[in-house]
Amino acid sequence: MLRPYKLGVFxxxxxxxxxxxxxxxxxxxxxxxxxxxxxxxxxxxxxxGSGGVIALFYGAIALVERFAQGRLKHRLLPWVFLAPAxxxxxxxxVIPTVLTVYVSLLDxxxxxxxGLSNYISLFTDKGMGEAFRNNIFWLVGxxxxxxxxxxxxxxxxxRVRYESVPKTLIFLPMAISFVGAxxxxxxxxxxxxxxxxxxxxxxxxxxxxxFEPVGWLVERSLNNFALxxxxxxxxxxxxxxxLSAAVKGIPQEILEAARMDGAxxxxxxxxxxxxxxxxxxxxxxxxxxxxxxxxxxxxxxxxAGNQGTEVIASRMFKEMFSFRHxxxxxxxxxxxxxxxxxxxxxxxxxxxxx
Amino acid sequence: MPWLTRTPVHLTLITLSxxxxxxxxxxxxxxxxxPxxxxxxxxxxxxxxxxxxxxxxxxxYRAVLGAAGMGQALLNSFTIAIPATVMPxxxxxxxxxxxxxMEFPGRQWLFLAIVALLVVPLQMTFILLLRTYRDLGLTGxxxxxxxxxxxxxxPLGIYxxxxxxxxxxxxxIEAAAMDGATHWAIFTRVVVPLSMPAIASFxxxxxxxxxxxxxxxxxxxxxxxxxxxxxxTLTNLVGSRGQDWHLLTAGAFVTMTVPLLVFFALQRYxxxxxxxxxxxx
Numbered sequence: 001m002l003r004p005y006k007l008g009v010f011x012x013x014x015x016x017x018x019x020x021x022x023x024x025x026x027x028x029x030x031x032x033x034x035x036x037x038x039x040x041x042x043x044x045x046x047x048x049g050s051g052g053v054i055a056l057f058y059g060a061i062a063l064v065e066r067f068a069q070g071r072l073k074h075r076l077l078p079w080v081f082l083a084p085a086x087x088x089x090x091x092x093x094v095i096p097t098v099l100t101v102y103v104s105l106l107d108x109x110x111x112x113x114x115g116l117s118n119y120i121s122l123f124t125d126k127g128m129g130e131a132f133r134n135n136i137f138w139l140v141g142x143x144x145x146x147x148x149x150x151x152x153x154x155x156x157x158x159r160v161r162y163e164s165v166p167k168t169l170i171f172l173p174m175a176i177s178f179v180g181a182x183x184x185x186x187x188x189x190x191x192x193x194x195x196x197x198x199x200x201x202x203x204x205x206x207x208x209x210x211f212e213p214v215g216w217l218v219e220r221s222l223n224n225f226a227l228x229x230x231x232x233x234x235x236x237x238x239x240x241x242x243l244s245a246a247v248k249g250i251p252q253e254i255l256e257a258a259r260m261d262g263a264x265x266x267x268x269x270x271x272x273x274x275x276x277x278x279x280x281x282x283x284x285x286x287x288x289x290x291x292x293x294x295x296x297x298x299x300x301x302x303x304a305g306n307q308g309t310e311v312i313a314s315r316m317f318k319e320m321f322s323f324r325h326x327x328x329x330x331x332x333x334x335x336x337x338x339x340x341x342x343x344x345x346x347x348x349x350x351x352x353x354x
Numbered sequence: 355m356p357w358l359t360r361t362p363v364h365l366t367l368i369t370l371s372x373x374x375x376x377x378x379x380x381x382x383x384x385x386x387x388x389p390x391x392x393x394x395x396x397x398x399x400x401x402x403x404x405x406x407x408x409x410x411x412x413x414x415y416r417a418v419l420g421a422a423g424m425g426q427a428l429l430n431s432f433t434i435a436i437p438a439t440v441m442p443x444x445x446x447x448x449x450x451x452x453x454x455x456m457e458f459p460g461r462q463w464l465f466l467a468i469v470a471l472l473v474v475p476l477q478m479t480f481i482l483l484l485r486t487y488r489d490l491g492l493t494g495x496x497x498x499x500x501x502x503x504x505x506x507x508x509p510l511g512i513y514x515x516x517x518x519x520x521x522x523x524x525x526x527i528e529a530a531a532m533d534g535a536t537h538w539a540i541f542t543r544v545v546v547p548l549s550m551p552a553i554a555s556f557x558x559x560x561x562x563x564x565x566x567x568x569x570x571x572x573x574x575x576x577x578x579x580x581x582x583x584x585x586x587t588l589t590n591l592v593g594s595r596g597q598d599w600h601l602l603t604a605g606a607f608v609t610m611t612v613p614l615l616v617f618f619a620l621q622r623y624x625x626x627x628x629x630x631x632x633x634x635x
Contacts, residue, residue, distance in 0.1 A: 038426065042433045049437025049500050053444045061538050077537055078456040082464075085449035085508055092505025093471050096479035103481060153370060156363050166371040173374065175617040175624070176610050177566030179585045183592060183606035184377045187384065187599060197395055199599065201380055204396045233374065241625060294475055297568045301589050316477055317569075326481050333477040344473040 104330035118331040131310040141228040143288045150239025171237035178297030185230045189216040239284045246280035286347040385607045386410045389600035414604035427587035435564040438503035446511030454520040471509040499574045518552035559627030584609040
């Protein structure tokens with residue numbers, strides 16, 4: 001059996017490496033204590049955080065069950081079940097949303113009322129115009145490409161015996177965070193001056209074909225599309241899974257009947273498959289649009305919004321934390337909300353009755 | 355179908371699969387190459403003699419977990435993500451039960467109002483909450499970020515769980531009530547066990563959402579290394595050591611291991627949760 005101190009030495013050796021801290025075998029070294037106390041603190045925090053909520057409910061409900069009688073109990077109990085949810089919803093969504101609309105009408109420090117001037121300055125601002133334009137590139141590019149590719153893969157994979165292999169591989173990026181994906185792609189786009197060995201895949205391919213290496217994230221005509229490609233890589237799997245389920249839902253008899261009537265596969269695709277999964281295509285597209293409208297992480301990690309790659313959400317982050325202009329930051333959030341509402345309504349309606 | 359017409363189908367599928375896999379493969383291979391090699395040659399050069407195992411090492415992982423602070427960040431990510439998954443599930447499940455099976459005035463309206471909150475982008479709330487957090491001293495605390503993730507996920511959680519719990523057979527719940535079971539007993543012994551598929555899907559979705567989140571963590575935790583999760587630490591690493599590809603690739607892979615494990619172990623719930631949760635703000 002592995003004694004605790006041996007485990008400590010093992011963890012320390014593995015985490016900190018042999019170079020740092022001389023490995024002693026008596027287990028009394030402070031470094032292993034540090035690792036243990038850190039893990040201990042984390043476990044404690046997790047237990048308190050997770051257990052606390054359940055204990056809270058148990059206590060409150062037990063109190064009501066015990067001391068309230070008859071009708072009072074009957075009327076009180078639902079609100080005990082609902083109270084934590086309602087309080088958090090009010091505190092984190094309802095009140096901040098209402099107040100943000102108000103703050104968007106105030107100046108940078110929220111001291112004087114300035115009417116709509118934050119909105120006017122946003123719509124006339126050059127940087128913001130760029131952010132709007134880029135967001136439209138993102139919306140069209142990501143939605144168009146990932147929905148069509150997702151559909152293509154869904155339809156094609158349906159016809160081969162190894163169906164689950166390409167589907168799993170293409171779906172896998174969904175598990176990766178935007179930050180992780182950004183690092184993966186930053187490495188693909190890595191740029192070295194001509195003449196040196198390229199370590200980025202894309203420039204490796206380009207230079208081996210005899211072209212000059214390209215600064216994918218710096219060239220203003222390319223960098224937005226380089227970022228959009230990352231989102232397509234992440235989102236196509238999602239579109240594929242939903243569309244694949246819809247394609248499989250089409251009754252085989254209909255397809256067979258069409259084939260008997262002499263329709264070829266292309267005609268079947270355009271005249272039968274597409275119309276029959278129309279509502280799924282709509283849900284997938286609106287969901288992707290909602291995601292892309294609020295895209296932030298990729299831009300923040302890859303370029304920090306420089307070299308003309310700003311989008312709405314990264315611009316808002318800048319207004320909040322770099323410029324400290326709370327009025328304009330709030331105005332951007334309100335614009336985002338107004339853009340989201342109609343799409344969300346379509347989405348929920350289609351999602352509920354397909 | 356004749357073999358000739360099938361060839362393009364196979365070719366398209368294989369090409370796309372390869373394209374989709376290459377980026378992650380490059381990351382994985384680079385993360386186990388010695389730093390000097392990573393910077394000197396492209397990762398694809400290992401395929402010239404792939405079985406020469408001296409060209410691989412785990413040194414980068416050791417460096418990134420220790421000196422670069424990813425070890426602490428890994429702990430922080432767990433400390434953030436587990437309670438930020440348990441809390442919304444518990445709170446949403448209780449609320450969903452009340453909305454589905456308890457009688458009180460305004461029940462329908464309340465449910466609709468909660469669903470309507472799905473439209474609110476998180477960005478709407480940051481400025482106000484940030485000020486409140488500063489006044490209450492919650493900035494940079496685990497409690498603050500747990501509560502934020504919980505609040506943000508409740509509309510979705512209540513919507514999903516309520517739809518599921520409402521569809522449970524009425525006879526079952528009425529029979530339990532006839533036997534004199536309290537709401538607490540019905541909830542814990544009947545409703546929760548029967549709702550496990552929905553709870554599991556939401557749990558997987560929420561855990562991955564929190565684990566992969568950067569924005570909420572940046573806003574409410576800032577960059578303090580003692581509380582920063584993996585996503586922030588990796589972002590900082592990109593900023594401060596942007597050319598140290600041996601660290602970045604290993605670091606990125608560290609952030610990906612847990613979601614990938616969840617993906618492979620719980621693929622069914624993962625897909626369901628993802629589909630159900632795709633509308634989240």
